[in-house]
Amino acid sequence: MMATKTLLNPTKMFGEIPGVDVGHQFYSRAEMVVVGVHSHWLNGIDYVGKGHGKKEEYKGYTMPLAVSIVISGIYEDDLDNLEEVVYTGQGGNNLLGDKRQVSDQVMLRGNLALKNNMLQSVPVRVTRGHACSSSYTGKVYTYDGLYKVSQYWAEKGVSGFTVFKYRLKRIVGQPALTTSQVHFYRAHAPESLSQLRGLVCEDISGGQENIQIPASNLVDNPPIAPMGYVYRKSIQVAKGVTLPTTATGCNCKGACIDPRICACAQLNGSDFPYVSKDGGRLIEAKAVVFECGPKCGCGPSCVNRTSQHGLKYRLEVFRTPNKGWAVRSWDFIPSGAPICEYTGTLMRTNDLDNISGNEFIFEIDCLQTMKGLDGREKRPGVLPLPTSSHLEINDDKKTESFAEYCIDAGTTGGVARFINHSCEPNLFVQCVLSSHHDIKLARIMLFAADNIPPLQELTYDYGYVLDSVMHPDGKIKVMPCYCGAKECRKRLY
Incomplete structure (x- = not known):
């Protein structure tokens, strides 16, 4: 692409790169070169040299000047506290993987560039590299925003050779770092519970899940663990609610392979909704996904049972300063991967005692989503069903405007x-039908909408319409939104 002059941003530029926001991830240094975030696939400092000083776009600057740095734990003297970085200059490293210095550094090239950034108050882009077994390069690189060089000095490093140090501070007013509350050891997610700062619970599921879910709290003093609920990995059915009869399944044996003969594939538009890569990934968000169920002839390893296999990624519940508890993954999560099911007590919406005071109510509005009602984005999936009995939908106006059933996770949930x-x-939220075909009682699954790097908070759109939530006295209830997104609506409802 360099030879054919097809790079997206071939000219080195200071500040933000259009289209690259904080949290954007790359899976190789080459991808960063193509976009123009960092033009070197080896050097940690990307800078504009003295020879470019006469060009119009660099007029008024004293060169060299750095435009970007990558922090990958290459140097033994690096210190990364996220909002503030003590970065080791380039040179004198043996590049053999043990991070040791073998000679003195000199004040030239990238080292001089960072010094000039401080003298001329020019910000520098900072990208962090993390180990990632799912990436084709073994690493994932996350863009963390603009930093200013506030100080530099020379000192004897750990190995006895002179190194240059640069203190960089993150410029305020940018979107929050996705890794802001995690202690890194050379930029890695914790490898065990012993490395997790603020641990308050080793496993909130109490052994119910196949992977432990620890909880950490670096906000409260004294730190507290999540409380006020009972963990349940599966749906609890309230009194008065009866689940439909188990649906007739497919006749496939072992695994579903041929969509032409699989009855469940026919319900999905004559195709399978998942690909087998990474243990099963959803190809696209659909109106509803029909999975194989109890009466199907295939076994538990069938790809069309992807959402039924439980947790696949190491999740952590952590305390935030203004959003309560939150969830992140210690692992890289590929796009389309299943995360977890929204569990709690399945009940009729009309039976809720006080919906306005319970922030853990999930209305099963799959029918409304299928029809694109109340501002919902209509999804593909007008299904060519053999008979109407395969999808039990009541088309009366009341059902269209009102979700008959909901999941209450206030006192019990996952x-x-x-x-x-x-x-x-x-x-994103995906309605899934497996044991029966009543859309009003569909399972609610959360899937990855994009590739998600380690330690990025997991979020979904709650889907509230502004001014739709009322106090018991009839007045509109307002809740501010603290998601920190660039296009934040400022209100949850």
């Missing part, structure tokens, strides 16, 4: 109850 709202979420 990890999904801690996932916060965002106006620009990285998860």
Whole structure:
């Protein structure tokens, strides 16, 4: 692409790169070169050299000047506290993987560039690299915004050689760092509970999930664990609610392979909604996904049972300063991967004692989503069903405007109850039918809407319409939104 002059931003520029927001992830240094975030696939400092000083776009600057740095734990003297970085200059490193200095650094090239950034108050882009087994390069790089160089000095490093140090402070007013409350050891997510700062509970599921879900709290003093609920990994059915009869399944054996003969694939528009990559990933958000169920001939390894396999990623519940509890993953999550099911007590919406005072109510509005009602984005999936009995939908006006059933996770529920709202979420809600085909009682699953790097908070759009929530006295209830998204609506409802 360099040879054919097809790079997106071939000219080195100071400040933000159009279209690259805080939290944007890349899976190789080459991808960063193509976009123009960082034009070197090896050097940690990307700078404009003295030879470019006469160009019009750099008029008024003294060169060299740095435009970007990558923090990947290459140097043994690096210190990263996220909002503030002590960055080691370039040179004198043996590049053999043990991070040791073998000679003195000199005040030239990138080192001189960072010094000039401080003298001329020019910000520098900062990108952090993390190990990632799911990436084709073994790493994922996350753009963390603009930093200013506030100080520099020379000192003897750990190995006895002179190194240059640069103190960089993150410029205020930018979107919050997705890693702002996690202690890093050379930029890695915790590898065990012993590395997690603020641990208040080793497993909030109490062993119910196949992977522990720890909770951490660096906000409260003294720190407290999540309380006021009972963890349940599966749906509890309230009195008076009867689940439909188990649906007739497919006749496939072992696994569903041929969509032409699989009855469940026929319900999904004559195709399978998942691909088998990474243990099963949803191809696209759909009006409803029909999975294989109890009466199907296929086994538990069938890809069309993807959402039924439980947790696949190491999740952590953590305390935030203004949003209560939140959830993040220690692992890289690929787009389309299932995260978790929203569980709680399945009940009739009319039976709720006080919906306005319960922030953990999830209305099963799959029918309304299918029809694109009340501002919902209509999804693909007008399904070519053999007969109307395969999808039990009541088309009366009351059902269209009102979700008959809901899931109450206020006093009992799973990890999904801690996932916060965002106006620009990285998860999406998907209705799934497996044991029966009544859309009003569909399972609610959360899937990854994009590739999600480790330690980024998991969020989905709660879908409230502004001015739609009322106090018991009839007045409109207002809740501010603290999601921090660039296009935040400022109100949850």
